[in-house]
Amino acid sequence: MTNSLADMDRSECLFVIGSNTTETHPMIAKRILRAVERGAALIVADPRHIQLARFATVAVRHRPGTDVALLCGLMHLIVRNNWHDQDYIRQRTEGFSSFERVLQNYPPERVAQITGVAVEDLVRMAEIYATRSPAAIYYAMGITQHTTGVDNVKACANLAMLCGNVGIPGGGVNPLRGQNNVQGACDMGGLPNVLPGYQPVGDEQVRSRFEEVWGTRPPGQMGKTIPEMIQGMQEGRIRALYVIGENPRGSEPHLRHLDSALEKLDLLIVQDIFATPTAQKADVVFAASAVAEKDGTFTNTERRCLRVRKAVDPPGEALEDWRILCRLADALGAPQNFEKPEDIFEEIRRVTPSYAGMTYARLGIDGLQWPCRTEDDPGTPILHVGSFARGRGIFHPVAHKEPAECPDDAYPFILSTGRMFAHYHTGTMTRASTHLDREQHTAYVEIHPKDAQTLSIEDGDQVRVSTRRGAVALEARVTNRVRPGMLFMPFHFQEAAANILTNPAADPVAKIPEYKACAAAIEKIMGGETAQERSV
Amino acid sequence: MKDIVRTWLESGRIDLFLGYRLVDGHPIPHCFSKERLEEVEQLTESLARYPLEKIAHQMLQKDPAVRIGLMARDCTQRSVRVLAAWNQIDMDRIRVLTMSCCPSDAKDKAFCSYLQEPETGPVRKSNGMPSTGDPDDCRVLPAEERLRRWLYEFQKCIKCYGCRDICPVCFCKDCGLEHEDLMDKGVVPPEVPLFHLIRAVHMAGRCVDCGLCEEACPVGIPLRLLYRKVNGIVTDRFGYRVGQTKDQSPFNVLGEFSPLELSSLDD
Amino acid sequence: MDCRLVPSVCSYCGTGCGVLFSVIDGTLVGTYPIKTHPVNEGSLCIKGWNLHEHITSPKRLRNPMIRRNGQLQPVSWDEAIQEAASRLRTVVEEHGPDSVGVLTSAKITNEENYLAQKLARTVIGTNNVDHCARL
Numbered sequence: 001m002t003n004s005l006a007d008m009d010r011s012e013c014l015f016v017i018g019s020n021t022t023e024t025h026p027m028i029a030k031r032i033l034r035a036v037e038r039g040a041a042l043i044v045a046d047p048r049h050i051q052l053a054r055f056a057t058v059a060v061r062h063r064p065g066t067d068v069a070l071l072c073g074l075m076h077l078i079v080r081n082n083w084h085d086q087d088y089i090r091q092r093t094e095g096f097s098s099f100e101r102v103l104q105n106y107p108p109e110r111v112a113q114i115t116g117v118a119v120e121d122l123v124r125m126a127e128i129y130a131t132r133s134p135a136a137i138y139y140a141m142g143i144t145q146h147t148t149g150v151d152n153v154k155a156c157a158n159l160a161m162l163c164g165n166v167g168i169p170g171g172g173v174n175p176l177r178g179q180n181n182v183q184g185a186c187d188m189g190g191l192p193n194v195l196p197g198y199q200p201v202g203d204e205q206v207r208s209r210f211e212e213v214w215g216t217r218p219p220g221q222m223g224k225t226i227p228e229m230i231q232g233m234q235e236g237r238i239r240a241l242y243v244i245g246e247n248p249r250g251s252e253p254h255l256r257h258l259d260s261a262l263e264k265l266d267l268l269i270v271q272d273i274f275a276t277p278t279a280q281k282a283d284v285v286f287a288a289s290a291v292a293e294k295d296g297t298f299t300n301t302e303r304r305c306l307r308v309r310k311a312v313d314p315p316g317e318a319l320e321d322w323r324i325l326c327r328l329a330d331a332l333g334a335p336q337n338f339e340k341p342e343d344i345f346e347e348i349r350r351v352t353p354s355y356a357g358m359t360y361a362r363l364g365i366d367g368l369q370w371p372c373r374t375e376d377d378p379g380t381p382i383l384h385v386g387s388f389a390r391g392r393g394i395f396h397p398v399a400h401k402e403p404a405e406c407p408d409d410a411y412p413f414i415l416s417t418g419r420m421f422a423h424y425h426t427g428t429m430t431r432a433s434t435h436l437d438r439e440q441h442t443a444y445v446e447i448h449p450k451d452a453q454t455l456s457i458e459d460g461d462q463v464r465v466s467t468r469r470g471a472v473a474l475e476a477r478v479t480n481r482v483r484p485g486m487l488f489m490p491f492h493f494q495e496a497a498a499n500i501l502t503n504p505a506a507d508p509v510a511k512i513p514e515y516k517a518c519a520a521a522i523e524k525i526m527g528g529e530t531a532q533e534r535s536v
Numbered sequence: 537m538k539d540i541v542r543t544w545l546e547s548g549r550i551d552l553f554l555g556y557r558l559v560d561g562h563p564i565p566h567c568f569s570k571e572r573l574e575e576v577e578q579l580t581e582s583l584a585r586y587p588l589e590k591i592a593h594q595m596l597q598k599d600p601a602v603r604i605g606l607m608a609r610d611c612t613q614r615s616v617r618v619l620a621a622w623n624q625i626d627m628d629r630i631r632v633l634t635m636s637c638c639p640s641d642a643k644d645k646a647f648c649s650y651l652q653e654p655e656t657g658p659v660r661k662s663n664g665m666p667s668t669g670d671p672d673d674c675r676v677l678p679a680e681e682r683l684r685r686w687l688y689e690f691q692k693c694i695k696c697y698g699c700r701d702i703c704p705v706c707f708c709k710d711c712g713l714e715h716e717d718l719m720d721k722g723v724v725p726p727e728v729p730l731f732h733l734i735r736a737v738h739m740a741g742r743c744v745d746c747g748l749c750e751e752a753c754p755v756g757i758p759l760r761l762l763y764r765k766v767n768g769i770v771t772d773r774f775g776y777r778v779g780q781t782k783d784q785s786p787f788n789v790l791g792e793f794s795p796l797e798l799s800s801l802d803d
Numbered sequence: 804m805d806c807r808l809v810p811s812v813c814s815y816c817g818t819g820c821g822v823l824f825s826v827i828d829g830t831l832v833g834t835y836p837i838k839t840h841p842v843n844e845g846s847l848c849i850k851g852w853n854l855h856e857h858i859t860s861p862k863r864l865r866n867p868m869i870r871r872n873g874q875l876q877p878v879s880w881d882e883a884i885q886e887a888a889s890r891l892r893t894v895v896e897e898h899g900p901d902s903v904g905v906l907t908s909a910k911i912t913n914e915e916n917y918l919a920q921k922l923a924r925t926v927i928g929t930n931n932v933d934h935c936a937r938l
Contacts, residue, residue: 005818005842022724026694026848027818030754033692037664037756038657051724054691177817179909179935181916188916189924190907190934196917201930216925219900223930229904238904238931240894242887244919245908246935267890273863275875284887285875287864288911291814292824292831292855296912298812300819300842308912311809311824312831312858316865317880321911325918327880331888334926336918344914364560365810365821366841421695421724422849424815432863433856435697438714439849440722552804559810562839564823567806584838584845591825591833595806598827602804694848701852702835752836754846 001302003136003172004369004381005031010170013041013128013135017156018067018142018516022051023421025140025176025301032138041132043125045070045117046142047416048446048488049481058124061483062115064414064517065403068148071155072400073111074126075162076103083130085164092393093161099395106400114400116483130163134170141178141418145515149507151398161393167384177301179425180291184299187355187370188348192223197352213351216334225511226252227504233261240267244321245288249277250426250494253502253513254469271324274428277494287318294320296341297363299370303380305358306367403517404505411467411519413451413487417498418516420490427492443474443493447522451485452478455524462525465489467518470500473525487520538579540633544605545570550631553605554592556582565591581607581635585648587704587748589615589630596625603629609637609648611746614779615704618744621779624707663688665758669747671765690728692755699735699749699759705742712738732762740766744779804828810837814910815850818842822854831855891927900928907934 008014008031021029029052036042036055044052044059045067053059062070078084079100089096108119129135137160143152157166157173165171177183189196195218199206202220211217224232230252232238241262252258262268262281270282273290292311299305314320319327322344326336338344342360349356354371357379362368368379383389407414422439423430430436445465447457457463459478464471465487474489474496482488491498503518544550545568553568557575563582568575589612592604606612613632620627637648656667665685666673674682700706700713712718712734713726719734720727743763750760770776806827813820821840825833834854838845867883868875878886894902905923907916916934923932 022694025816025818026696026754027820027843027846027851029694030843030846033755037660039659051691051694179817180812180814180819181911181913182817182909182934184913185907185909185911185916185934188907188913189920190916190932192930192933195924196920214921214925218924219928219930221901221930223901223932224904226906226933226935229906229931229933232904237898237902239898239902240891241904241906242891242923243906244915245910246906248906248935251935266894267887269887269891274860275862275864279864280875282868282875283870283890284883285864285868286883286887287867290858290863292809292811292858294912296914298814298819299913300812301817302819302842304819304842305913306812306819306821306842308811308814309809311807311811311826312829315863317867318863318865319880321915322918324884325915325922327884328888329918329922329926331884332891332922332926334922336921338918341912341914344917348913348917365562365837366560367819420722422722424850429815429857430850432860433853435714435853435856436850438721439695444722552806554806562810562837564810564837565808567808569805586823586835586838591806591808594825594832595804595827599804696846696848696852698836698847698852751838752846754848 001172001174001176002166002383003169003174004302007170007172007381008032008035008136009038011035011040011134011136012170013043013132015043015129015135015137016052017045017137017139019138019140019176020046020048020050020142020418021138021140021176024178024419026421028138028176041128043128045125047483047486057128058121060117060121060125062117063483064416064486065146065148066115066400067143067146067152068155068398069106069111069114069400070117071159072103072106072398073108073115073122074129075159076106076111077108077123077126078130078162079103081127083127084162088164089162092167092387093395094392095395099158099397102397102399129159133163133165134168135163135165136170136172136174137165138174138176140176142516144175144510144512146512146517147404147505147507147514148401149512150509151401154396154398158395158398161395166393167382167386167388169382172382175301180300181298183301183303184297184305187299187352192225195351196348197354210351213347227506227511227513230258230261233264236264239265240269241265242269242271243278244271247272247276247278247426247428249281250428250497251491251499253499253504253515255497255499256470257504271321273318274432276426276428286324287314287316288324289314289318289320294322294341296322297345303369304367305355305363305370307360307363307365404514405468405503405517405519407485407519411521413485413520413522415465415467415487415489415501415518415520416516417489417491417502420492423490423492425492427494430492443472443496444477444490445474445522446477446479446482446488448482448484448486449478449480452476455522457522457524463522464525465501465520465522467501467503467520469503472496472500487522537633537635538576541568541579541605542573542576544631545573545576550603550605552595552602553607554588555579555607583648585609585748585751587702588612589619590704592630593619593625593707596629600626600629603631605631605633607635608632609635611637611744612704614744615746617779618705618742619707622707660756664756665689665761667758669758669761669764671761671768674761687728689757690732691725692757693725693731694754695724695726695731696754698752698754702748702752704746704748705744732757736762736766739763741770741776741778743767808835813847813851813854815854820847820851822847822851824855831859895927901931903927903929904931907932909934
């Protein structure tokens with residue numbers, strides 16, 4: 001997030017797109033509702049009729065995969081009506097004139113046709129976002145999990161810059177991070193192209209600085225992303241995989257493809273707290289620790305580094321993950337002299353400028369938001385104040401593209417996948433929790449009443465959902481939360497795994513698979529088959 | 537206060553004392569013991585309220601013989617009495633140390649987070665229930681308007697069950713809110729208004745009006761108002777005031793025959 | 804009897820809500836929201852309130868394991884670490900460091916992520932480090 005959660009109390013307009021916030025980030029939804037009750041405007045754009053839409057000033061349900069068109073349509077209207085912030089554009093950005101020309105391709109009539117959103121709704125959205133300042137944009141995987149994910153994000157950033165909403169309190173472009181420490185994993189260099197603190201692996205000076213602390217020079221050649229590793233496994237170029245606290249067999253698209261890649265490995269090491277489907281394929285399993293069983297830090301979606309503290313010991317012989325990593329490094333002949341997580345944090349500070357000012361004592365319970373460069377730096381609640389990290393903000397022209405797979409006669413529905421409120425990701429944690437499992441015990445697929453009627457499907461019926469990659473059997477939930485022609489499936493349920501169905505087609509830059517839109521068919525199951533039936 | 541706790545622990549009148557201490561500037565519940573007597577120096581009052589009696593209840597379930605001291609507000613004492621009335625705890629195992637809470641001219645200070653002004657704004661004012669917490673303030677609204685406003689409040693619910701999970705007097709093993717026959721599961725908001733009415737009915741004659749549910753509610757549903765209303769009915773009909781005495785019990789308040797007549801409950 | 808309330812952070816989504824773990828006699832028995840926390844201000848969602856349940860689940864892994872005769876079997880830490888290290892070393896010797904991939908995690912701590920990528924980059928010698936940020 002460019003801004004902070006507390007900042008929401010200062011927004012005059014909140015634009016939520018591609019985030020079912022009350023279910024996936026409920027404590028952020030808390031602040032959204034509070035802002036609405038205070039009098040802020042709320043714009044909601046989501047293909048489904050999500051709970052937040054009930055409280056919106058304008059809520060629209062655009063066709064899945066048409067975010068770029070929708071956002072460009074709004075910007076077209078803003079420029080046409082002179083609602084944009086021309087001083088801000090002149091002083092703080094570049095590339096506006098070529099960008100403006102591209103916007104001309106998105107008159108409201110055309111956008112209405114692409115997105116299915118009425119022209120008058122587009123006008124209201126544009127006017128509210130542009131005239132209620134400061135305005136903040138919030139998005140989640142509904143924006144990123146598309147083959148046009150990067151373009152979607154750029155379109156959000158363009159909209160925010162167009163109205164002068166970046167670098168000001170109550171504004172910003174705010175992705176809501178899905179996992180407790182996905183921010184921290186990125187910050188710590190858990191990526192193939194950067195070292196801790198987003199320092200490029202290709203930079204000689206950067207590598208020299210790390211060599212001074214590490215005693216070993218890190219390699220300079222860019223590594224592989226997960227999809228590239230899977231491809232490498234297929235081709236025999238990746239021979240060993242060490243998976244920590246992840247369940248790719250539950251989360252990667254096109255499970256059959258992944259499984260055949262895993263089969264080819266010489267060695268699969270899995271470090272987890274449960275015997276996940278991925279762990280069950282492993283050659284070596286390390287029994288690891290959960291959140292209450294170790295000290296350390298997480299960094300949340302607003303870049304706030306927070307301390308987690310040990311409350312109990314891991315069960316049985318299980319060990320804290322940092323101890324396992326130290327033991328493995330030791331066995332590989334590179335002993336790490338860390339006695340406690342705080343020692344590791346002290347090394348992190350030395351090599352990561354944005355964390356340099358943090359200490360465990362300073363973090364306390366409230367934490368600190370990076371960048372925090374010195375021990376008297378109070379941290380940074382809002383990024384890009386005064387100027388952008390790179391100087392001027394660039395308008396990136398973007399163009400609408402259809403999803404990689406569109407409905408056709410054989411697969412007439414658009415299938416979208418995501419989370420529901422009681423479960424989390426592949427369900428390894430939440431389905432082991434009595435109360436959460438009781439709240440939602442079975443897999444289901446949402447279908448619009450009209451479609452259900454055409455296919456003689458009733459609420460609670462067993463149905464088979466299929467795509468070009470596979471099929472699963474599960475329960476139908478007939479609801480007008482989805483649009484006609486659309487299906488929605490939570491991906492928490494291994495017995496009807498959404499990733500048997502989803503399309504591995506990914507954004508060319510970010511490599512995020514298109515989980516939010518693929519072509520699917522649905523039919524009622526007539527006797528004989530069970531919900532556990534799987535195609536693999 | 538510290539002296540009293542130290543004396544109680546030293547003399548063995550209690551084994552443990554549940555109070556608060558500051559951790560990195562935040563008041564956090566803490567269990568003081570004879571073995572770590574020096575910690576009592578850190579004992580502090582806290583504006584933030586946690587259900588200490590719920591923690592004590594859990595401790596007593598593990599070891600019914602343990603004697604626990606509690607830093608207690610008026611509401612804490614009411615819930616201790618309710619838990620005792622429902623045979624959940626043995627009163628003799630709990631010793632309360634009263635702390636200044638609800639405001640009075642006779643007191644120097646009042647320590648209660650509930651005294652903070654509730655947040656309000658134009659949208660809340662026109663759609664939500666009045667936030668004064670007084671059922672009489674709602675009666676001025678026509679019934680239809682009240683219904684509209686309650687439905688608005690309930691539609692905000694994100695089904696965290698926080699109202700139940702923080703409630704010091706919610707102890708049922710099987711909760712009606714999770715009963716498949718009563719409630720559709722796996723959707724938010726939960727069935728409007730059924731979810732909240734089921735809990736309201738359950739709170740009648742049980743709620744100690746501590747307001748922890750409302751504080752924990754992420755979306756600001758005026759739950760305290762709702763439960764005050766149902767508790768008021770119980771008081772009016774049966775003269776039963778929750779948590780006021782040990783003698784009156786929910787088991788004998790109705791007497792041998794129930795005087796309930798459906799026709800008389802139409803307001 | 805011992806009872807402790809330990810401040811920490813919820814490990815479900817990326818919001819970073821402050822939680823208090825309630826521990827009685829070394830057993831995790833409950834989760835409460837930290838009332839004064841800057842992120843969640845005394846509230847939690849259904850997952851947060853039940854955070855302790857997955858941690859105390861009987862399904863938790865209690866031992867390291869090695870696959871022997873097609874079956875995963877509990878072993879000691881020394882055996883598991885040695886097995887992993889020697890087979891990793893073989894792969895690196897035969898196919899080079901870039902034949903190894905390390906998937907670090909959006910669930911574990913910063914310290915652990917830091918160690919994982921450091922292990923990949925300095926001990927194994929590859930930048931093949933990624934995690935599920937994309938998912």
